[in-house]
Amino acid sequence: MTTRTDASPRLGGGVALVVGSCFSLQFGAAIATHLFPLLGAWGVTSLRMLMGAAILLIAVRPRMLGWSWPQWRAVILFGAALAGMNGFFYASIDRIPLGAAVAVEFLGPLVLAAVLSRRAVDYAMVGVALAGMCILGLESFLTADSLDPLGVLFALIAGAFWAGYVLSSAHVGQAVPGTGGLAAAMGVATVMVLPIGASSAVQAFADWRILLLAAVTGLLASVIPYTLELAALRKLPRNVFSILLSLEPAIAALAGWLLLSQTTGLLRWVAIALVIVASVGITASSSRPRKPRDAGAAGQEPPVVELGTGVLPVIEPEDGEESVLGIRTGALPVVRSEEDDAGDAGTPRR
Template sequence: MVLGSALSLQFGSAVAALLFPRAGALGVVALRLLFSAVLLLALFRPRLRGHTRADWLAVAGLGVALGTMNTLFYQAIERIPLGAAVTLELLGPLVLSVVASRRLVSLAWAALAGGGVYLLSAGDFGRLDTGGVAYALAAGAMWTAYILFNARTGARFPKVDGLALAMGVAALVSAPLGVVSAGPALLDPVTLGLGAAVAVLSSGVPYTLEMFALRRLPAATFAVLMSLMPAAATTAGFLVLGQSMGPVQLLAVALVVAASMGAVRASRG
């Protein structure tokens, strides 16, 4: 289920990239978050009453982090290959794991990740668009904020009610940028249909699979498996977008994945 979630999410991102010529990155992310919000709110029907101010602040923080993270990430994959973008984005949660661990071995995992990033910059990916790299790293920072706010929201709301409400906030964050950027292109029937498909692939399927997986797997195991995101992204980028990677770049992705797994395990004890 976790692997299926990772593949669905990254194939959804690849399909989203195909939509960029129609509506641009900002327009596509607005469609994705809007349809995702409608889907989650309809499926889980979160309760709106009976929540404290602190509850709503947690939801707002999660929604802003979610909307900003996706907006930055889509800006990144508009400029650099999907596999590289997810590999760089993963550095955010990896840094969080290293800081949370406070163990000397975590520095070794950080060094391993640094080696992976060096290989990315030393090979053909050394010609990566600087803006795309910056967007991917910024998305990684927001991924860290998403993790922290998600934990806080999950403790205050039952099941995935908090996430569903936060997705609505994320849609509100991204919608103005999408409308200004894409305008009438967002109303094209084909664009709307593919935007809905991206929402199902990137939100509906992954969140459902992850919810069921967390009922069967320890959280630490789940976190380690989620470190395989760059491998899933590389596969989706190759199959859907024709983005090939050489042996050096594949080794770089493998090093970052291994470093993330090691850092997560170290932070868990």
């Protein structure tokens, strides 16, 4: 039996891993903005997607030739969600501060979570988040530091693709075993963004310093956060994991202030705080047990898809198989252990 003393260091270590992941992800995005004047937002996106796809395809080597059309259709939709989510997010932070972009983007999974849960409290939390967006608009109107409307639109589009990513990642996890679907989807996403960003992305290969900065961006915004999150999921309950991810808009604002000299006024902090409250509220609501709909099911509850801002559908694997769990800009396999099933079966974020 795990004692309270044993659990405390485990929980504390998990918290540190998630917070470290958030800092790495947002500071990586902040560094990426320094490449925008040289490569453009879509050029940087193309480089990131290309690197990620190459690593995954080499590591996983999916057997794509034997896939059926329904499997390919799921993979293509997943790839489209990945491409749109990444590309439009980078396009948004090219025009508006990082913290504001992340706060606006959070609306996508928040609305999806409320729609799928159909709980009054979740709709109320979406209302809280929308109030935060109204405050952002008010701040933009009242101050000289106004938000670019096109940048806000790009962040909203990225949020919509994030919601689509949540749904399509679950579909791919059901249709394609293992991590082959993710690897192929990353390849599809790369093919989709390259026509937009390839002409500027190739300039990175002419200067090793630009290429090095692009590699650092990919490391901070992809490899490190994914690794830390997967380690954290072995230590934290799912609801704790998701609540910690809800701090991401604040961390993004901090990264923008430290690395990009982006100031965040009082009204903008209030707006970000409201989005965080909404995210925590929906996550806490989704973690509560539900009553089974079928009273004759011998006490068994029907499968429920839990969606918070950091909670994605879990596709239960067959014995010995891996389950593919979504992470913000990709997804990596997590093999469930007996320890996970005992209480910390979490899922990474978008």
